[in-house]
Amino acid sequence: MRRDDRLFQLDLSTLAILRDLLETQSVTLTARRLGSTQPNVSRALSKLRTVFDDELLVPAGRGLTCTHRGRELLPRLDAMLADARGLLSPPTPTSPAKETRTVRIAAADYAIAVLLDRWIARVRKEAPGVTVEIDTIVVDSIDALARGEIDLAIARREPISGIDQFVMKQALSDRWVCAVRPGHPRARRKLTLAQYLALEHVMISVRLPAISPVEAALHRLGKERKVVARVPTFMSALALVKTTDIAVAAPERLVRTQMPDAECLSLPFPIEPTVLNLFWHPRRTTDPFHRWVREGILPEDALPAR
Structure with a gap:
C-alpha cells in the first residue's frame, strides 16, 4: 500500500476509536465508553495496526500498553478530533459593530424607498464600519449575483433565465393604486374604467424583459391608456404627479412613503399586487x-425562503 493511499483507509469514527484505545489501553473499556462491542473495537484495532504499520497497543501483564508510536499519536489525535468537532460547530456569530465589509445590492428605486432606507439607517447605527452600495437592477444583475459581485438582489420574480439558481424570499406585497396630486379633478372620487383611461398617465419604463403589471392588466381587457410621458423611475413619475394633472399607477406603499399628501385611488380593474x-x-x-443583512431588510412577517 502506498503511503498516500493509507489516508483513504481511515475515517473519523475509526480515529476516535484509536484515540480512546490509546487513552484507556483497553479494548473492553473503549467498547463500553463508545457504546460498541469488543469484537467491533478489536476489528478496528486490527485495521489501524495495518494502516499505521505499527502494533499501537501490545500486551503488558494482564492488559495492554501503548507502543512508542501509540504514545506519539495520542496528543495529535486529540488535536485533530478537536479540530473536526470545530468543523461541525455552528458558524461564529457575526458582530455587526466590528464588520468593515461592503454590502452590494441590486434594486429598483421602489425597493430603496420602501425597504432599504429603513435598513440603511439601522446599518449606520449598528454597523458603522459597513459600506452599502446600491446599483439599479438590470438583466446583468443575475450574472453578477451568481459571480458573487453583488450580495443581494431585490425585485419581482420575472421569467428570466438563471433565476431559479437563487434562494428567493418574499419581502413585501403591495397593492397598485392610481396616484394623483391633492386637488386633482378626480381626487376623492371612485374611478370608472372609462375615467381612468381618459386620464393622462406617466409610465415607468421597464428595463427588465417584462411588461408592466398595469399594461398587462389593461391588455387582458383589450384597453389602452393615454401615456403622455415615460420616465425611468417611480420617483421621477411622482415628481410629475405633484405639479400636474398627470396620474401614475404605482405601488401604494411607495406613494405614501414618497408623496404622503397624494390621493391614492383604487384601480377600476383587477390587478395582482406587486x-x-x-x-x-x-x-x-x-x-x-449575510443572514444579519437579510433579516434587517426583511419584515418580521416575511414568508419562508425557497
Missing part, C-alpha cells in the same frame, strides 16, 4: 453576516 423578493446565491445562506 411582490418584492430578496434573491441571493445559496452559498451565502449560512454566512452569519
Whole structure:
C-alpha cells in the first residue's frame, strides 16, 4: 500500500476509536465508553495496526500498553478530533459593530424607498464600519449575483433565465393604486374604467424583459391608456404627479412613503399586487453576516425562503 493511499483507509469514527484505545489501553473499556462491542473495537484495532504499520497497543501483564508510536499519536489525535468537532460547530456569530465589509445590492428605486432606507439607517447605527452600495437592477444583475459581485438582489420574480439558481424570499406585497396630486379633478372620487383611461398617465419604463403589471392588466381587457410621458423611475413619475394633472399607477406603499399628501385611488380593474423578493446565491445562506443583512431588510412577517 502506498503511503498516500493509507489516508483513504481511515475515517473519523475509526480515529476516535484509536484515540480512546490509546487513552484507556483497553479494548473492553473503549467498547463500553463508545457504546460498541469488543469484537467491533478489536476489528478496528486490527485495521489501524495495518494502516499505521505499527502494533499501537501490545500486551503488558494482564492488559495492554501503548507502543512508542501509540504514545506519539495520542496528543495529535486529540488535536485533530478537536479540530473536526470545530468543523461541525455552528458558524461564529457575526458582530455587526466590528464588520468593515461592503454590502452590494441590486434594486429598483421602489425597493430603496420602501425597504432599504429603513435598513440603511439601522446599518449606520449598528454597523458603522459597513459600506452599502446600491446599483439599479438590470438583466446583468443575475450574472453578477451568481459571480458573487453583488450580495443581494431585490425585485419581482420575472421569467428570466438563471433565476431559479437563487434562494428567493418574499419581502413585501403591495397593492397598485392610481396616484394623483391633492386637488386633482378626480381626487376623492371612485374611478370608472372609462375615467381612468381618459386620464393622462406617466409610465415607468421597464428595463427588465417584462411588461408592466398595469399594461398587462389593461391588455387582458383589450384597453389602452393615454401615456403622455415615460420616465425611468417611480420617483421621477411622482415628481410629475405633484405639479400636474398627470396620474401614475404605482405601488401604494411607495406613494405614501414618497408623496404622503397624494390621493391614492383604487384601480377600476383587477390587478395582482406587486411582490418584492430578496434573491441571493445559496452559498451565502449560512454566512452569519449575510443572514444579519437579510433579516434587517426583511419584515418580521416575511414568508419562508425557497
